[in-house]
Each structure stands twice: as C-alpha cells, then as structure tokens.
Amino acid sequence: METDAIVLDCNDHGESDVIVTLFSLEVGRITAIAKGAKKSLRRFVNKLELFSFLHVVCTRKAGKSLSFLAEADLHTSFLNIRKDLELYAVASVIREFLLVGIREDEPDERIFHLSLWSLHKLDLLQQPRAILALFLIRFFEYVGYRPDLETCGKCAIQVIPQKKYSFDPSRGRIICSGCVNSSTEGISLSHGTIKILRSAQDLPLERLHRLKISGTILQEALTILHSYGRHLFQRDIISWKIMKVCGKG
C-alpha cells in the first residue's frame, strides 16, 4: 500500500528498529515498524521525525495491526517547526488531538488536509496560536462535534448583538444570557469571538489563513476550544500545558 502520511509518533524498538505512528491519507492511522531504521539505513535517515510529511510504502498482513514500513520519501520535514520552541509546542497540541481522534482503517481526507494545512502555516511562522484555534474548530466538526454557534442551545433563538453569551463545553453549544442558569454556567464568549469562529467553520480551507485572530478574541477562542476538547475526548491535553509556558502567553 502506498500513501501520503504525517509522522505522529516515533519510538525506538529493540536494537535497530523504530516503530512509527502515521496519519495516512489512504487508511487513517498506521502503526508501522521500520526495520533497521536506527542503523541509519539510507531509506529512512532523517525522515521518521515528528511532523514529517512523507510518501510511504507499507505492507500489512491480514488481521495484524502492525504494518511493515518498506519505504519512506520525504515531501517536507517542516524544519521551522522543529527549530522553534513555540511552533513545536503548538504542533504538539495538534499532534496530541490527532493521536486521540484518528483510527486505523478510518481515513479522513478532510482531517488529513486540515492537518497538513496547519503544519504548512506553522512552518511559515504565521500566527501559530490562531492556526491552532482554526485547526481545532474544524477538527471538532470533522470528528462529528461541530459546535453550534448560530443559536442559543436552550431557547434556540438566533444569536443577537443585544444579548450576552457563554459557551457550554460539555455540550458544545452557546447559551444566551436569558437562559443561563448561573454565572458559573459556561465560559463567557464575546460577539467578536463567536463571529470569527463561525467564519472559521465555513470558509474554504484555502482561504482560512486570511482570518486573523489575536488578543482577547484569540484567548477566548483557545479557552473554549481547549475546554471543549477536554470534554469531547474525556482527557487532559498534556501538551497544552507545555504550550502555555512557551512563547507569548
């Protein structure tokens, strides 16, 4: 089997082998053993690094989950991401969400292209945390949990400028000030944030980078997306903590 793939994980195995976790376009998640990769065989050298975008040839025996990595060609290694601490930290959050969100034999072209898009934009040093927010809002949709930002999740009335809103991360919905039970229900959300996240849900991928998100809107967006992600996957996102201490807040 031949496919394009992104390296999501890479671990030594025994004396000379490496086990890689790949996100492939054709079959989703692949766990593959690269025999002899540690002995710097030419066909693998400098290719099996985190975030590398590869073209791979794999074989897998029926009924087995471990594939055999026969060949790997490098499309790009995203060198800037590997050189810059903040970019690396942001890419690590994306990687962690992908590792919990993608499955074997469940290819997803939209998530694949979205992931590649974010790595390319990060590598170009473009507003890294905004890229993360844009990635997450679409990623949640593609795994089946598009947050509803159009209407209040309780009264079903459309968002209007006269009301205040908060986001309920346990249900992926917004709640208007008229319906909110207490000041502790949900995370408050400004109209600016609602508006930009809604645009991010619907813009074509090739235009997504034109959305500029910064300042308090970016903070708010990341706060609700982080919280929603933790609820969806029922786990802490470890690399988020690392990202928080890297770079600019």
Ligand SMILES: [Zn+2]
């Ligand atoms: Zn309401």
